Amino acid sequence: MDSKHLRSFLHIAELGNLSQAASRLNLSQPALSRQLKALEDAAGTRLLHRTGRGVQLTDAGEILATRARHIIDELEQLSSELVGLQEEVRGSLCIGFPPAAGSRFAGPVIEAFHRQFPKVKLRVVQLLSGALERALLEGRIDIGILYSGALSANLHTELLWEESMQLITPATGMAINQQYPAVLKPDITLKTALSLPQILPNRPHGLRAMLEREAFRHNLNLNTVIEAESMQIQIELVRRGLGYTVMPEGVNLPEDIRSLAIKQPGVQQPGLQRQCLLAWSKDQALSNAGKAMQHILQQHISSQP
Numbered sequence: 001m002d003s004k005h006l007r008s009f010l011h012i013a014e015l016g017n018l019s020q021a022a023s024r025l026n027l028s029q030p031a032l033s034r035q036l037k038a039l040e041d042a043a044g045t046r047l048l049h050r051t052g053r054g055v056q057l058t059d060a061g062e063i064l065a066t067r068a069r070h071i072i073d074e075l076e077q078l079s080s081e082l083v084g085l086q087e088e089v090r091g092s093l094c095i096g097f098p099p100a101a102g103s104r105f106a107g108p109v110i111e112a113f114h115r116q117f118p119k120v121k122l123r124v125v126q127l128l129s130g131a132l133e134r135a136l137l138e139g140r141i142d143i144g145i146l147y148s149g150a151l152s153a154n155l156h157t158e159l160l161w162e163e164s165m166q167l168i169t170p171a172t173g174m175a176i177n178q179q180y181p182a183v184l185k186p187d188i189t190l191k192t193a194l195s196l197p198q199i200l201p202n203r204p205h206g207l208r209a210m211l212e213r214e215a216f217r218h219n220l221n222l223n224t225v226i227e228a229e230s231m232q233i234q235i236e237l238v239r240r241g242l243g244y245t246v247m248p249e250g251v252n253l254p255e256d257i258r259s260l261a262i263k264q265p266g267v268q269q270p271g272l273q274r275q276c277l278l279a280w281s282k283d284q285a286l287s288n289a290g291k292a293m294q295h296i297l298q299q300h301i302s303s304q305p
Contacts, residue, residue, distance in 0.1 A: 043064060137152055159276075
């Protein structure tokens with residue numbers, strides 16, 4: 001069986017739709033269908049059932065998908081080890097940051113990388129996490145930082161750090177704070193924070209998905225009054241008293257913006273945390289430049305107080 005065909009099959013299995021998988025892989029649908037036919041011929045059995053809404057795995061397809069993931073992981077590890085035998089780090093690398101992580105880490109990380117590996121042609125992009133995940137899967141970005149959640153099984157991920165989330169509120173004297181007096185305290189419970197009018201990014205942003213899951217767990221409907229894709233715009237709209245938002249601790253805020261710790265009642269632990277992950281596509285082995293960036297990111301994170 002061709003490893004390229006196995007990788008394509010895993011994308012079909014994840015999306016349940018041939019046209020969407022073809023678009024992600026930058027293939028025509030007939031070309032993807034030919035790959036699937038070759039894989040079914042090699043397997044000697046049907047791997048998919050076509051339905052009115054897409055495709056479903058047959059029993060044989062389920063078995064192949066499970067085994068194929070292990071095979072691709074092994075091939076990726078082997079390729080990485082062979083690439084790692086090269087002494088000099090060169091070539092090109094595109095790294096993607098989501099806005100919050102980019103504002104905190106991109107500067108020092110990129111400076112350290114460029115000084116140490118000047119022969120690497122480096123490109124840095126900033127995207128919201130949903131768009132960043134798609135770019136990784138489509139091969140437009142080599143490596144990126146994502147937040148934990150319902151991520152594609154076609155991504156390899158590694159934990160970088162965990163961060164506590166905080167409620168961002170307008171200045172104390174604003175009318176919206178008087179309408180919601182709970183935010184005048186030094187901290188707030190997660191349930192109370194989730195009940196406030198929120199200014200949040202659109203789906204499928206990881207933060208939006210996390211807050212919706214938490215709201216469901218607390219039997220609440222998340223009250224998103226404005227959707228804004230820019231972190232700076234979210235902060236400006238909060239400053240104007242149009243709502244609240246949630247951001248990680250450590251984000252630089254204007255003086256007329258307040259932040260409240262989100263707490264669990266009766267315990268010292270933070271009320272809301274998320275994991276930040278380094279991610280790259282399983283369709284491509286991590287290059288020497290990617291491994292170097294991975295190492296510098298880990299060094300920078302471990303040096304933080």
